[in-house]
Amino acid sequence: MDYSLIASMMGRLWSPIAAVGSHWQGRSNVQIAVAIAASSIVPSKPRVSIQIYKNNHSHDMIYGSKAFALSFLGTDQLDYLHRFGFVSGRDKDKLESVPYHTASTGSPILDACWGYMDCRVVNAMDGGDMTCFLGEVLDGRTWSRSGPMWWPDVRRTMPREWNDEWDAKIAGEIALSQERMERIDYSPWKP
């Protein structure tokens, strides 16, 4: 099918930008995600679902620890987007010299952010190239009155070289995802 015919709809189905923190086997990491959805209508049992690409270092950490924390970036935190979203935690300690604290799940939460949610995984679904984790929100708080950061806005405001850097990175990820999307494993997630 011709993607351009649905692009404007798809563009409305991504979430605000979150730094996703995880902690497993003594290490902490943060990655960027924009595929997050509200997943509960019950205020006393808030839930969110989040899609994490299997190629990401954070994927195995979230799968292993069964936990993650979302720190939604504020509109003025472009530096964090670059720091957490453009390199892998396999190559670098992305949290070095970043002020953060540790949530009850052990996941790192940025001291400076629009707001955070600390989550425990209650189920997961394989998408081939990614896993969709369903998380129960254990704790959270909105810190800032400024709105969250949205990817389409960032694309227009970030430096040209970052856009080029991103395009190169995402091209590799698209190729990998395309190859992996059919390989869905239908065996159940273990709680």
Place this chain on the structure above:
Amino acid sequence: MDYSLIASMMGRLWSPIAAVGSHWQGRSNVQIAVAIAASSIVPSKPRVSIQIYKNNHSHDMIYGSKAFALSFLGTDQLDYLHRFGFVSGRDKDKLESVPYHTASTGSPILDACWGYMDCRVVNAMDGGDMTCFLGEVLDGRTWSRSGPMWWPDVRRTMPREWNDEWDAKIAGEIALSQERMERIDYSPWKP
């Protein structure tokens, strides 16, 4: 936890309003959903995920047919929101006298909408009260230049009696969801 502390974040994690069409065992139905997320970074393999409450008539139709179609409502389609979102397809043929056509999956697509996507289910995850379906987009098109309809906007513009009607309906659904959320079945979905 205190929901008011995360309410403004949660408010940004719902999608535009879609009329979700399904067809199973000779019957067609449409329900309203706002928990839809983009689920692919590969333009040649677009995917979306959608959460459908088990109490909805459409749930078993989507589970059975392994297909659904999204017709995103335009900002001027408040009548469709009321028609499809406030009653159950168990009680009424919601598509009677509504102009629609049939997608390749058999799911109904509204002739008038912001845009549509016809989807085949490729995986599913149990959330206790709801199922999250991962769908491959087989076909789609953006019809209108107007933007989509968002629930927070609608809340402010729809008649007061509709707001009251909605509050009464959702209160029952929240109670039911709360009771069912813990009963997650971890056995795998069958493709």
